[in-house]
Amino acid sequence: MAMPTVSNALASTVRYATAFHRQQAINTYFEHNDHFEVYVNLTNFLFDNYKQALTIIHDSKTILPSLKRDLSIDDNSIFYKWLEEEKEYLEGLSHEPPEETLHMEYWQRLEKFEASR
Template structure:
């Protein structure tokens, strides 16, 4: 038994070597050292994109906090005070209502002031961390460039969320159609699909809003179009991304991946 397994393992290794040579011939690769170079390039790319640059992240946060501070200042400015002059004919009930209204306005003004001061403090802290001497304004080039980054980041987040929900639904549908799937499991999957549909509706609305906010606006989708994505191979939305396109990198092609898998596969 062990001897047969050993022979089978040797046969698999030999077949793998032959397959590697065929793939190398198809790709025009003359030296196996290219695989280590590709692996290094892939590792460098993944390491560089494992997280956003800290300064870029701080700039986007600073821009968003400036927007928040501007909104809180406008809200504070919109709160108006009205002074009522009481006449001798004013009733006790009227006075009590006026006092209650005044206290409510005072509380609203106090909350608005606190919110503005909180936003201002955050903006000041980010200015120090970024070394910014003068607050950005909408006319500044930095404001516009960072605003574009924030918009694309929100769009990408909505796109990723929508893709994950649709792919999950596709996989559930494939599982339901598999032979041997029992009635109870199919019923459970059907309930999950119903919940997925509601989540997709919500995510789709967020995606379309983010797509419209981009400059230039990205194409929007309808729920019917999304539901037509039946196979992953036809899922064009997977290619719609603001991330860097690596599909043309030599180490990212399916043939190159298969070749590297064969080359780095453990051998005896």
């Protein structure tokens, strides 16, 4: 759902408004979204995901045994091991790599240097 991005555009229109008009614009915006966009999009999203989940569950009953056979997997505990490995990997990505951070800082400083000329 793209609502946060869309609602960010509202900020520029209410930035210099009085507190009353700011609140009025925000309320009007979200009332409009509630009635015309959000519920329809949410309903479609949930329904499509529900259908997809049912398809996956149905297909997995035939696909999973053949995949396990093809990969010579006899013990289901390997799936839990893979899940833990994936979790560790994803948690390791929670911070930007230091090298990337240094590249970004260097680029930003170059930009500031160029702008100061």
